[in-house]
Amino acid sequence: MKNICKWIGLLSIAVTFILPIVFFIDRISLDAMKQGMLISTLVWFGTSLFWIGGKVSNKPDGDPIL
């Protein structure tokens, strides 16, 4: 399940990257691009929850105040 979500998520993020380029080269309309961006966004957030950051890691990005 986790692997499937990971691959679907990576595919959606790739689509997020590709759609504006496809629009740039006149292969799709602005509306289609916007719809595609929304769908890929929803898929990304829907699937990444299952495989990114299962627990709060000890990463060095949140020192309190200073």
Place this chain on the structure above:
Amino acid sequence: MSQKSDTIDESPVLEEFESTPVPERARKGAKAFWGMYAGEHAAGTEFMIGPLFLLAGVSLHNIFFGLLLGNFLAVLSWRFICAPIATKARLTLYCHLEKIAGNRLVKIYNLANGVLFCFLAGAMITVSATAVGIPFNLEMPAFDAIYPNSASFVMIVLAVGVVISAVAGFGYNAVSRFANIAAPWMVLVFLGCGIVALKQLGVDSWAGLEAIWTESISFAQDGEVKTSMGFLDVVLFAWFCNAAMHVGMSDLSVFRYAKKASSGWATAGGMYVGHYMAWIAAALMLAAQIKLTQSAVPVPGPMAFNVVGIAGIICVVVAGWTTANPTIYRAGLAFQAMLPGTSRLSMTLLAGAIATVAAIFPAFAFQLLDFVGLFGTILAPMGAVIFADWYLSKRIGVTPFHAEASGCGVSKSVLLAWLIPVAVSLYFIFAQGVTTWYFVFPAWFACGVLFLVFSRMRGAPQSSVKKGEV
């Protein structure tokens, strides 16, 4: 989002090694820092800063090359000023400064941090509110507006501010995790916004882009094309907009986890993704908006909606939310340090309330360039104290970590060295109207020199406290 307040205390980030050097087992390779910086600097404020360059009449050449150079200087500052000390001392800025300046002075500095963080978070709340307001056909405030333009704007800002503040208070960890998930997606949406805006501008050459850029400036400035930011201004702004983090040493707290000082190069990920690509993309979005809708109001929500639709609205909300969250949380911790006995939750909510009130006034978001310069001018000079104490104090016969050695709560040498250049800078900024980012480096340099002079005048004997043995 309904976690108890003690969830905050469970975060290992907040609990580990706050007052001790980071041990070897907890150290990270450079890879961890590349991703972190790239994600952290693709924030809600980037949506504001890029368009403000256009409105300031900055030429396209100066944007592309000025940002290239300024961001490189910022990366060098992280790599050669902040990271080397961080990877030797391995302390937070708070701990390091406390040993030099004394615990009470650090609290005062911390409070200044907290107040400025509140206003920064306020700008992020305003940015998010502009996106939330789109479905409600919210009329956006004008660029020169100081006060809110309608009751509905105030209501939406209040609603967004309350939600962000509550989440910062109760669900810090959840939002931290959400920010990790959103970061790669946000970077790509920023890039997509730029590509689509470029297409909407209908240009196929650099000359064409320059022409339409100049037209956009002319439209925004009612027929004139005058600039208030030249090449040097752009370089200095890009270099010092995060001055508090690099020359100001705030990121000692980050790089104390790095195995090597060379991890400082990872900040290039943040600078060239967030402060180069994202700023330019956001600036192009405003140019496209001017062309398509004849509106030069740099409101992020509608700009992003014009280019990538609802995904753009989500991006603006998420970018503002995920960056306002830790900012409010950190401001709350600063207030808590000043008021012993208060809870983290109540102080986080207080910070959120201040940020929300600030967000009601759009001037904080629209004057973000000046505010960011002011932020660096006030906070960054303390980094010079750390730099001078670490590298130069012994050479001139001054006790390193003097406050720790003497047990004083307020080091007058540090206090005066900080206040004098900051006060002079603030006089020129507010009384003479000089641009804020001109003062960051002079104030930093003067603070370091004054600290050494005052420390030498104090004439304390050499202490047995040695650098690195902390």
